[in-house]
Amino acid sequence: MREIVAKSHVAEELGPMLVAFFLISSLGLATIALDLIGVGPTQLATQLSGQRDGTAVLAAYLTDVGIWAISLLVIGLMILGYRSYRSAETRRLVAVLWDLGTFWPRTVHPFAPPCYAARAVPELTKRVAALAARGPVAISGHSHGSVLAAATVLRLPPAALPNVALLTHGSPLGRIYARLYPAYLGQHVLCDLGERLDWRWRNLWRDTDPIGGPIFDHRAAEPTCGNPAASQVDVRLRDPRALTIDPADTVPPPVERHWPYHTQPQYQEAVRELVDRTSHRRQGKS
Template sequence: MPQIEAEYFDGDPGEGRRDRVRTRRIAGTRARAALTDVAPLIVGVVSGATLLLGAAAVGGAWASGEVPGRSFGEGPAESAAEAAQALGSWLIGFGFILFVTMGRRAYRDASARRTIGILWDVGTFWPRAAHPFAPPCYAERAVPDLTWRMCTWTGRTGGRLVISGHSQGSVLAAAAVWQLPADTRKRVALLTYGSPLERLYGRWFPAYFGPKALLELSSEVDCWRNLWRRTDPIGGPMLITAETDPAGDGCDDPTDVDRQALKDPVVYGRSERHPLPEPILGHSDYQAHPDFAKERAALLDRLTPAVPRQAQGSSGRSSA
C-alpha cells in the first residue's frame, strides 16, 4: 500500500489527503486483477490433481479387481479409489450448481453478463476447425471485412490509418493488420488499450500471439502504442523487449509499444481540482483518461502529412 500512495502523492501535493480505506480499495482491485496472471498455474495444478486422482482410482480398481462404484475392500488402494470417485462425484455436482448459478446471475447482474460476454467473444473468435464444438466464428467475417476496408481506403486515397481497438477489438484489429499486404501495413498505426493480446492470447495461444509474433507485428506496422492499467483483469502490456529485437528494425523503436501504466483512478482523492471522487475503472472507459487523447494525438501527428484533407470526404481514423 505505501507504493500506491507514493504513485499519487510523490511530486503532486494536490491529490488530497491519504485515506487508508481508499488505498486498500485500490490495492484490492489490483490484487484481483493480478489473479489473471496465475490462472495458468491454477489450471495446471487442477489438471494435474485430476490426472493423479483418476490414476489412483484406476489403479485402486485394478489392484482390488473391483469395478469402481461397487464394494471396496479395506486396503490403501481400495481407499484411494473410493476417495477419488467420491471427490469426482462432488466436483461434477459442484460444477453443475456453479453453471446454473452463473446463468441466473447473468440475468440480474450487468457485470456478470459482461464477463460471460467476454468469454463468449474469446470462444467465438477461433474457427470451428480449432474446436469442433465452438459456436459460429464471427472473426471469419469481421477480419476479412476490416482488412478489405483498410486496403480500399488506403488504396483509393493514398492516406494512412490509425486503427484503435479495445479489449477483443484489439485482437480483431491485430488479426486484420496481419492480413494486410506489406505496402498497406506500413501505412497503418495501431492504438490498443485494455488489450488481452499478450496477457491471454499470447499465453494460451503462443503459436499465434506469442512474443515473436507480436514483435513481427510491431516492426511491420508504422507505429503501435498500447495503453494498460494495473487494475485491469483482462488487458495488459505487450512486453515486447529489446532482448527479442536485437536488430531494432521497423518503426522508430518497435519495442517501444507499451506506455507506462495509466493511473486508475486518475486521481487519488477529492480536492479542489477534483471535488468528486474518481471511480476505479479497471477494464472500461480508457477514453476517459486524459493520456488517451494525448497518445491518439501523437499518432495522428505522426501520420498527418500523408492523410488527405477532410474536404476530400476522407477520414484518417478507424476503430475496431
C-alpha cells in the same frame, strides 16, 4: 486500491488454472465412463489385488470424490449463470471468456457458435486496405477488439502497411493471449506486428485493469524485440486520474479499471501522434 490492483493480476494466472481445470475434468470424466461400463477404478483395483483390500477401498473413495467434484462443478456453473443474470461485472467476465473461446476455429469449441474471427478479420482487412489506399488509417481496438485489430494488421497487404497505425487499449494481447497461445500470438508475433507498422503502435493500459495490460515485458536488460522503439509502445495510465475531488464535482474520481479509454486525454494524444507519424511518412515517400 492495493486490493483492486491485486485482483487485476488474477488474469495472469489464467493459464495454469485452465490446465488444471481441463486435467481434473478429463480424469473425472474418464473415471465415470469406466465405472458406467463396469471397469472403474474400484473393479480394477479388486481384480488386480485379488481381494477387496485397502487399495480397492481407496479407489472407491477416490471415485466418489471425483463424482462429487464434477457434481459441484455443475452446481458452480449454475450459480455462475445466476450471478451473470444479476451482476453486470460477472456478465462482463463471462463475456470475456466467451470471446476468448469463440475467437478460435470451431474445433476448439465444438459446442459453441461458429468462430466469428473467420468472418470479422477478412472484412476488417478489406476495409482497412481500401481506406489505406486513400490516406492514413489509425486502427483503434479496445479489449478483445485489439486482438481483432492485431490479426487484421497481420493480414494486410504490404502496400497498405505504410499508411496504417495501431492503437490498442485495455488489450489482453500481452497478458492473456501471448501466455495461452504463444505459437499464434506470442512475443515473436507481437514483435513482427510492431515491425510491420514501423512501430506506429501505442498501447494504453492501467494497473487496475483485470484484462488489459502491457504488450511487452520491459524489465529485461536487453531492448524488447531487439528494437528500442518497442519500449515506446506501452503507455501506462494513472487510475484513478486523481486522488482529490475536482472543484467542479462532488465525488472522488472513479477507478475506471477496464472501462473504455477513449474518454482520457492520453487517448486523443495517441491518436494525433499516430496519425501525424503516418502522414509524415506518406509525405516523405510522395
